[in-house]
Amino acid sequence: MELRRVWQRWIGLWTDRPGRQGTILGSRYVIRELLGMGSYGLTYLCTDMQTGEEVALKEAKPSKGKLAVQLLHRESDVLQHLQHPAIPELLHTFTVRRRHYMVTEYVRGQTLEQLIFEQGQQYTERECVELALQLLAPVAHVHEQGYIHGDVRIPNVILREGQVHLIDFGLARRLGEPLLPELKRRLKDVLEPEDEQAVPDQDLQDIGHFLLFLLYSSYEPQKGHEPASWQEELRLTPALHEMLERLLGLRPAYEDGAAELQREMNRLRLLL
Template sequence: MVHGPGTLVAGRYRLLERIGRGGFGVVWRARDERLGRRVAAKQLLPPAGAGGSDLGERGLREARFAARVAHPSAVAVYDAAHDGDCSWIIMELVPGRPLNALVREHGPLSPRQAAWVGLQVLGALRAAHAAGVVHRDVKPGNVLIARRRVVLADFGIAALAGEPALPRSGVVPGAPAYTAPERARGEPAVPASDLWSLGATLFYAVEGHRPYLGPGPAAIVRAILTGEPVPPCHAGPLAPVITGLMRREIDARLTAPQAAVMLWRVLDRAPGRAAVSRTGARRPRAPRPRGPEHRRMR
């Protein structure tokens, strides 16, 4: 079946326009005709070289994992549907842009902006880990920046904590540049792996490039396993958080509570700290996907 604007999926979701595409799916802006609300509809695609026979089960698995995570910074999943030979996941529509697109267009974030983004993503990860779920694909492209909210999206390759990281193909799923060393070695997925990826994401947010460079995925993975990341030049007070999260050995890595305390310290000592409160209603705005607002907190 050919899907395009106007197509009705599962007798309920009207596709409006395509808003994104990744290795595992195409995301559409859609309308839930039954409830009269806008949603994001993710059409699942088989990985390169794979068949589509397991898409229904994979879609249900992704939806179940994402639905376990109840947190304002985790994208909400509403439904899993099958329509003809296609599987779909219906999610909340987040009115924002990916962090990588924002940085490419407007330049790196300030340390304070990145700390605020990091705190919200960390909150989503802590909720996921408490539910026994490891995201396994934390990267700038999966961090959505909205007006006053940051959302971690795409639980497509999430796993239960302790589940082996290597599928039958022997290829570690996820973006190589944001894959923790232990996962690159084929060790089980653990919550600390997501924290390493968060550190690499924060590095990108303030530096504008990946912490490990190389001509291709294999070279990047080798660098992660044997080398040191590029030293951050613009991280300022955020540098200890980034380096602490990206330590090669799990036991030496910052824990989630330790990282949260350090991120709050970055906010508390940055200009404009009077607007920051752990309990009050007024907090710094997340960086918006527009030039002047993007630069406001610097």
């Protein structure tokens, strides 16, 4: 078994090597840089030679075989059903020499992860609620079209000119759809039983964690104090405290989903 893993790792290093800058893919897209390498895909910033526009091009990771291709095709299928200004538009899919690609609009900006952990950006309660409220718009659209995003986290939220954009639909799936068996095995250590079937509450819980990351950006630990729960460490407006507990499953959830949460956030924003 160990020899097999070593062999698979070696094959992966060979087949998954990122394309070089200047390489042309599909006789149309010029690689400018590697944006990221995930478990099942490689994403590049490219120039579309036909339009001159910047685009994001995602390649199914060759070493992951049929599963990576299946995930890429599912992601493109989800995106073609979504039309929202805060969600990248699907532009093109193609296959060259058994390699599978998907091209989307490129959202130039910085992720909330970069802003918080690399630039030290801090957010007030009001700013946190306003950003979460912006994020709810594309999330609600995804739910209305019959899907969940499945990975609403600060690395997948980009701020461009003050506007929130939701990216990376690699784990998106139809409402009620179970996780693929291969993904279920990979996530078994962190997967909750209720996460196996796609339901909107999963995205809303992610928004709760998103809010916590933003709120902690301005938290100053007290010297000599032991780490405690967020309820003890964060001094929050009572209404925001209650909202977080509902999002994180510590109180009854929002029965009307994103629509009810949007109404509550709008009311809360007026109080802050």
